[in-house]
Amino acid sequence: MALDHEAIRKAYPTAVTVDDGTGAFDKDGNSITLVQSNIDTARTELNTAAAAVKYKEDRAKAFASIGDQLDMQYWDAVNGTTTWKDHVAKVKSDNPKPS
Amino acid sequence: MSTIATTNIKHASSSSNNIVLGSNGSAYMPGHIIQVVQQTTDSTTSTSGTTYVDTGLSQAITPTSSSSKILVTCCVIYGGQDDSYIGFKILRGTTSIGESSEATGDQSNVPFGGSGDRSFMRFMTFPLSYSYLDSPNTTSSTTYKIQFASRWDSNTVYINRPDQTPDYNHVFYTTSTLTLMEVAA
Numbered sequence: 001m002a003l004d005h006e007a008i009r010k011a012y013p014t015a016v017t018v019d020d021g022t023g024a025f026d027k028d029g030n031s032i033t034l035v036q037s038n039i040d041t042a043r044t045e046l047n048t049a050a051a052a053v054k055y056k057e058d059r060a061k062a063f064a065s066i067g068d069q070l071d072m073q074y075w076d077a078v079n080g081t082t083t084w085k086d087h088v089a090k091v092k093s094d095n096p097k098p099s
Numbered sequence: 100m101s102t103i104a105t106t107n108i109k110h111a112s113s114s115s116n117n118i119v120l121g122s123n124g125s126a127y128m129p130g131h132i133i134q135v136v137q138q139t140t141d142s143t144t145s146t147s148g149t150t151y152v153d154t155g156l157s158q159a160i161t162p163t164s165s166s167s168k169i170l171v172t173c174c175v176i177y178g179g180q181d182d183s184y185i186g187f188k189i190l191r192g193t194t195s196i197g198e199s200s201e202a203t204g205d206q207s208n209v210p211f212g213g214s215g216d217r218s219f220m221r222f223m224t225f226p227l228s229y230s231y232l233d234s235p236n237t238t239s240s241t242t243y244k245i246q247f248a249s250r251w252d253s254n255t256v257y258i259n260r261p262d263q264t265p266d267y268n269h270v271f272y273t274t275s276t277l278t279l280m281e282v283a284a
Contacts, residue, residue, distance in 0.1 A: 009255070017146040018144065018145045018146075019145075019155065020142040020143050020144065021142055027150070050265070054265070
């Protein structure tokens with residue numbers, strides 16, 4: 001069974017090694033008794049923290065490449081359009097920062 | 100159709116047998132692969148410690164002759180936090196094999212290792228392939244296994260997954276393999 005390595009490390013800060021097959025161990029190789037409710041609590045905290053910054057990764061994926069954005073800005077300057085500004089605004093509105 | 104019943108075949112000018120036929124149907128030919136075993140694992144393991152721990156890759160082989168070589172090949176997929184470094188060891192039983200002897204001071208003698216120092220290493224996985232021709236000099240069952248350790252700043256390193264696993268299709272959970280081939284000698 002795959003273990004939740006991050007949650008185990010958060011719930012048990014002394015965990016140095018985590019193995020799906022054998023469990024968690026401290027720096028001396030001593031087995032750590034894992035309590036699922038502690039791991040679940042840690043997972044909830046990790047998910048909350050991740051959700052708070054997920055919009056940054058979503059925006060990074062949604063933005064056009066720097067080259068394409070420069071091209072948008074060039075043609076906006078030539079033609080008086082707002083393609084680049086609209087693109088950035090759409091990415092931001094599609095992936096809002098959590099309040 | 101005729102059958103030739105014999106045990107040894109040798110070239111007319113050779114001083115030793117070129118092919119030895121076993122009663123179990125095996126054919127012993129020096130330089131040829133006569134046995135292959137492999138372990139594949141998708142189990143994930145992680146460590147932030149500098150002490151070497153098991154990757155989960157472990158495979159036994161029983162050489163048919165004490166003169167046989169064992170070609171150890173592996174492909175280990177690893178990930179890690181940004182700026183992490185991972186060292187590997189290959190053990191035959193409890194004996195480390197294939198290590199360099201060039202490191203001094205705090206440097207590490209290992210058969211192979213991987214390094215990070217990448218801004219987005221935490222989302223990535225990297226394959227490391229390695230091969231070593233070993234001479235175990237035994238006909239007893241011999242177990243080879245691969246261990247790993249974090250070698251920098253207690254940063255966590257992983258086998259078969261990246262450090263960060265957000266719900267994106269570029270997040271790879273992988274399989275690693277350890278293959279042992281007996282080479283007749």
